[in-house]
Amino acid sequence: xxxxxxxxxxxxxxxxxxxxxxxxxxxxxxxxxxxxxxxxxxxxxxxxxxxxxxxxxxxxxxxxxxxxxxxxxxxxxxxxxxxxxxxxxxxxxxxxxxxxxxxxxxxxxxxxxxxxxxxxxxxxxxxxxxxxxxxxxxxxxxxxxxxxxxxxxxxxxxxxxxxxxxxxxxxxxxxxxxxxxxxxxxxxxxxxxxxxxxxxxxxxxxxxxxxxxxxxxxxxxxxxxxxxxxxxxxxxxxxxxxxxxxxxxxxxxxxxxxxxxxxxxxxxxxxxxxxxxxxxxxxxxxxxxxxxxxxxxxxxxxxxxxxxxxxxxxxxxxxxxxxxxxxxxxxxxxxxxxxxxxxxxxxxxxxxxxxxxxxxxxxxxxxxxxxxxxxxxxxxxxxxxxxxxxxxxxxxxxxxxxxxxxxxxxxxxxxxxxxxxxxxxxxxxxxxxxxxxx
Numbered sequence: 001x002x003x004x005x006x007x008x009x010x011x012x013x014x015x016x017x018x019x020x021x022x023x024x025x026x027x028x029x030x031x032x033x034x035x036x037x038x039x040x041x042x043x044x045x046x047x048x049x050x051x052x053x054x055x056x057x058x059x060x061x062x063x064x065x066x067x068x069x070x071x072x073x074x075x076x077x078x079x080x081x082x083x084x085x086x087x088x089x090x091x092x093x094x095x096x097x098x099x100x101x102x103x104x105x106x107x108x109x110x111x112x113x114x115x116x117x118x119x120x121x122x123x124x125x126x127x128x129x130x131x132x133x134x135x136x137x138x139x140x141x142x143x144x145x146x147x148x149x150x151x152x153x154x155x156x157x158x159x160x161x162x163x164x165x166x167x168x169x170x171x172x173x174x175x176x177x178x179x180x181x182x183x184x185x186x187x188x189x190x191x192x193x194x195x196x197x198x199x200x201x202x203x204x205x206x207x208x209x210x211x212x213x214x215x216x217x218x219x220x221x222x223x224x225x226x227x228x229x230x231x232x233x234x235x236x237x238x239x240x241x242x243x244x245x246x247x248x249x250x251x252x253x254x255x256x257x258x259x260x261x262x263x264x265x266x267x268x269x270x271x272x273x274x275x276x277x278x279x280x281x282x283x284x285x286x287x288x289x290x291x292x293x294x295x296x297x298x299x300x301x302x303x304x305x306x307x308x309x310x311x312x313x314x315x316x317x318x319x320x321x322x323x324x325x326x327x328x329x330x331x332x333x334x335x336x337x338x339x340x341x342x343x344x345x346x347x348x349x350x351x352x353x354x355x356x357x358x359x360x361x362x363x364x365x366x367x368x369x370x371x372x373x374x375x376x377x378x379x380x381x382x383x384x385x386x387x388x389x390x391x392x393x394x395x396x397x398x399x400x401x402x403x404x405x406x407x408x409x410x411x412x413x414x415x416x417x418x419x420x421x422x423x424x425x426x427x428x429x430x431x432x433x434x435x436x437x438x
Contacts, residue, residue: 036193037193040189040193041131041132042132042187042189042190042193042195042212042213042216043132043187043189043195043197043210043211043212043213043216044127044128044131044132044210044211044212045185045197045199045208045209045210045211046124046127046208046209046210047204047206047207047208047209048122048123048124048174048206048207048209049122049205049206050117050122050205050206050207051205052071052072052177052205052207053070053071053072054116055070055071055115055116055117055176055177055207056068056069056070056071056115056116057069057071057086057113057114057115057116057149057176058112058113058114058115059086059089059107059111059112059113059114060089060111060112060113061085061086061088061089061111062088062089062108062111066112067082067085067086068082069082069083069086070082071176071177071178072177072178072179072202073177073178073179073202073227074178074179074226075178075179075226075227076179076225076226083227086107086151087105087151087153089107089108089111090105090106090107090108090151091105091106091107091108092104092105093105093106093150102153102154102155102156102157103153103156103157104150104151104152104153104156104157104220105150105151105153106148106149106150106151107148107149107150107151109148113146113149115231117174117207117231119144119172119174119233120144122207124144124172124209124211125142125143125144125172125235127211128142128170128172128211128235129141129142131211132170132211132212132213133169133170133237136237137295138295138296139239139295139296140237140238140239140295141237141238141239142169142170142235142236142237142238143235143236143237143238144172144233144234144235144236145233145234145236146231146232146233146234147164147171147231147232147233147234148231148232149229149230149231149232150229150230150231150232151227151228151229152180152183152220152223152227152228152229152230153223153227154180154223154224154225154226154227155222155223156183156220156222156223157222158219158220158221158222161217161218161219163214163215163217164214164234166234167236168214168234168235168236169213169214169235169236169237170211170212170213170214170235171211171212171214171216171218171232171233171234171235172209172210172211172232172233172235173185173209173210173211173212173218173230173231173232173233174207174208174209174230174231174232174233175199175202175207175208175209175228175229175230176202176207176229176230176231177202177207178202178226178227178228178229179201179202179203179226180201180202180223180224180225180226180227180228181201181223181224181225181226182221182222182223182224182225183199183201183220183221183222183223183224183228184196184197184198184199184220184221185197185199185210185218185219185220185221186218186219186220186221187210187212187216187217187218188216188217188218189213189215189216190213190215190216195212197210201226202226202228211235214235239295251302251303251306252306252310253303253304253306253307253310257303257307258307258310261304261307261308261311265311265313265437268398268437269437269438270437270438271396271398271436271437272395272396272397272398272434272435272436272437273397273398273399273400273434273435273437274397274398274399274400274432274433274434274435275304275399275400275432275433276399276400276401276410276411276430276431276432276433277293277297277301277317277410277411277430277431277432277433278299278300278301278409278410278411279297279298279299279300279301279411280411280412281293281296281411281413281431282413283413284413284414284415284416285319285331285332285413285414285415285429286331286332286333286334286415286416287331288331289317289328289329289330289331290317290318290319290326290328290431290432291316291317291328293317293431294317301411301433304433305433308433308435313435313436313437314435314436315433315434315435316328316433316434316435317431317432317433317434318431318432318434319331319332319389319429319430319431319432320392320429320430320431320432321384321389321427321428321429321430322380322381322384323391323392323393324381324384324385324389324390324391324392325389325390325391325392325395325397325432326387326388326389327388328434330387330388330389332387332389332415332427332429333387334383334386334387334415334417334427376419376420376421379419379420380419380427383417384427397432397434399432410430411430411431412428412429412430413428413429413430413431414426414427414428414429415427415429
């Protein structure tokens with residue numbers, strides 16, 4: 001009789017069938033999917049409070065006769081004649097499902113269409129911004145342009161929705177108060193993720209809406225009863241300033257201002273001229289580039305920047321202090337040479353930088369929170385040069401205030417640093433708008 005010992009599967013092989021291990025793996029997978037969806041939302045839905053009785057749709061039929069359609073509607077109970085005319089005026093979408101009981105329709109874009117629904121009267125765009133565009137720069141806002149009206153009758157085929165070629169960043173789909181069952185909205189992101197919105201079937205006293213990114217595909221599942229009618233809106237980004245995701249400023253410099261700027265530019269050909277900014281922007285030059293102020297320019301700073309852009313010039317913002325200037329791609333970052341100081345870590349913290357003081361020394365000594373001595377000035381100058389700044393006199397930049405008296409205040413920001421004595425000081429920094437005139 002052999003003394004063989006029965007083979008015992010290794011612990012690692014049994015782990016695959018271990019219920020506790022399987023449960024933990026499923027838990028981790030569920031958490032990963034949740035965290036991924038949270039970090040990259042591409043669609044959102046909600047409801048806008050509105051009495052359906054206050055909603056009216058005005059349109060014109062193919063024969064040129066104008067009609068109005070009142071809501072709410074239940075086509076299984078009463079089919080309004082105006083809805084029959086609207087359906088007859090629509091054109092069919094191409095279907096992706098082959099045979100369908102009814103075709104999906106869209107209202108011809110060449111025919112007039114309007115509704116007593118204004119997205120500006122509802123916080124829909126604010127919800128879209130907070131959810132889908134939380135990092136939208138300051139100075140940018142969302143606008144909505146009505147795109148098309150679509151009708152999804154009972155037994156509709158699944159429609160191929162081609163991605164629009166305009167400059168929209170998202171699409172808002174508003175479901176009008178017409179009762180239906182089925183007809184879920186399915187949205188697929190560019191990386192294959194999917195969201196499904198079942199909705200309430202046009203019931204209740206609120207308007208249902210959904211929004212999704214412009215690079216998403218969407219479709220409406222077959223409607224089992226009733227009729228689903230939607231109005232889509234193209235969401236675009238507009239800007240108060242001349243730079244950003246999609247530069248499209250709201251303001252234009254006046255003809256008088258352009259007339260004043262034109263001879264200055266003509267007589268500055270071949271030169272690099274610079275203007276001081278006059279607004280207060282509340283930033284730490286040690287943490288951000290001066291160019292980051294462009295979307296937030298205000299008052300005369302914004303008007304001048306717009307005007308230079310109209311002349312096809314390329315103005316750039318740069319930090320300057322005490323007769324030194326930093327490159328456009330540099331911050332005013334000081335190396336902490338007092339590393340052993342107990343206040344060293346404090347110096348790295350951002351501090352307040354708003355100030356309303358008068359014009360600081362420009363070509364002379366540096367301006368800081370206290371009157372520095374000669375040794376302190378030398379130490380500060382050493383730090384400024386070590387951070388990458390160069391003397392203005394060694395550049396070809398001509399500052400306007402060196403030629404004419406500069407009126408009023410100029411922008412003053414502050415950079416905290418630890419002095420040679422171990423005290424926290426703040427270097428006053430200004431902003432120059434530099435432009436080369438060819």
